[in-house]
Amino acid sequence: MDKRILNNYFHSLFPIEKEIVQNITKTFKHFQLDKNTILLAKNKISTKTYFLEHGYMRSYILNEDNEEITTNIYTAPCFVNDFLSFFKQQPTKETYQTLSDCSFLETSLENVQTNFHNLPEFREFSRLLFVINYSKLNDRMIEMVSQKAKTRYLNLLKQNPHVFQNVSLKIIASYLGVTDSSLSRIRKNVSKM
Amino acid sequence: MDKRILNNYFHSLFPIEKEIVQNITKTFKHFQLDKNTILLAKNKISTKTYFLEHGYMRSYILNEDNEEITTNIYTAPCFVNDFLSFFKQQPTKETYQTLSDCSFLETSLENVQTNFHNLPEFREFSRLLFVINYSKLNDRMIEMVSQKAKTRYLNLLKQNPHVFQNVSLKIIASYLGVTDSSLSRIRKNVSKM
DNA sequence: ATCAGCACTTGACAAATGACAAGAAATTAC
DNA sequence: GTAATTTCTTGTCATTTGTCAAGTGCTGAT
Structure with a gap:
């Protein structure tokens, strides 16, 4: 093998x-x-x-x-x-x-x-x-206590963009420590910048 | 020695x-x-x-x-x-x-x-x-993403009460991932229960 | 003993996030 | 292919937490 x-x-x-x-x-x-x-x-x-x-x-x-x-x-x-x-x-x-x-x-x-x-x-x-x-x-723990959800989202997007093509937003949201509706709003907010 | x-x-x-x-x-x-x-x-x-x-x-x-x-x-x-x-x-x-x-x-x-x-x-x-x-x-990371500040404070108080006699609240607050004013309010709230 | 600085608290307000519900879109099951 | 289920979005409102500023009391340096 x-x-x-x-x-x-x-x-x-x-x-x-x-x-x-x-x-x-x-x-x-x-x-x-x-x-x-x-x-x-x-x-x-x-x-x-x-x-x-x-x-x-x-x-x-x-x-x-x-x-x-x-x-x-x-x-x-x-x-x-x-x-x-x-x-x-x-x-x-x-x-x-x-x-x-x-x-x-x-x-x-x-x-x-x-x-x-x-x-x-x-x-x-x-x-x-x-x-x-x-x-x-x-590092992740430090990010959790010291950064806000939007920053954590942007960091994940930068470090592991492929995750977003393969893992549901619901799961990513709970990994980032926010609800799925909050993540959805964060994404909306980011996309219109 | x-x-x-x-x-x-x-x-x-x-x-x-x-x-x-x-x-x-x-x-x-x-x-x-x-x-x-x-x-x-x-x-x-x-x-x-x-x-x-x-x-x-x-x-x-x-x-x-x-x-x-x-x-x-x-x-x-x-x-x-x-x-x-x-x-x-x-x-x-x-x-x-x-x-x-x-x-x-x-x-x-x-x-x-x-x-x-x-x-x-x-x-x-x-x-x-x-x-x-x-x-x-x-465990601490899970606590950070899934529990609110008050719960994290109560857990620390339970698990390591001596810390509060030896470490300033400002430092404990940043360890718990909140500001010192928030921690102060949480303590006030807990004490009157 | 006095002064400066620090720790802690508190108030008023703002910002971030959660809770819940409804609807649209996508996926899955049959 | 259609129905059922799940995912994602969005609205409204509540809650939590942050920000900033002021005030009190303690502590440490001189």
């Missing part, structure tokens, strides 16, 4: 030898999911690390009014991993759902552990992945 | 042998800072991992209007680490400042790397620290 996208992802983050990457990625297995399918449901324990090769996904929670709050939007290629559930083997708080037809590669916790403890390069890679994810989340 | 608090912190997170913890913590060095001192300034490259043994700290950024936005409040005992700056050796976006007299333990990137690659238990510990920090940040 073709693992070029996954292999390239390793090389893009970090100088690492081709053979080592192939050694790491050989345990990853391909699979596909249709649009609007649950990859990992709330309260389940995550047993895999997923690499999203093609497509769009999101994670979401239900608030006290049973409304879905989108906590993250994933654009391929990227890793999709519920860190807390996967590494501490405890139930997820979030549900992970495809937003388009998606193709994935997955590997087990056992394989991750073997590589983590045996391959110094994989250790460095996984730590770097944590650092990058943490930093992205921190 | 007494490293009981640091050693206990390791044991509290994770089942790990006493000798291994002592081996890890032996490279940590004590130091102290007065209230309102900069531990790590914006645009500097972090060279140390810090463990806050006693006291309160915060990290903050300046927004476009040159107002300080508190991005995190640290309550001892805990690790204080700018992951991106420390592990990627790039300039920080945030400034780290003490909010009370503080005592710290610090160790260098070289020591962290040695332990990370030589001690399986330390690898597991550092990954767990990442997982916990990521998860906390994610």
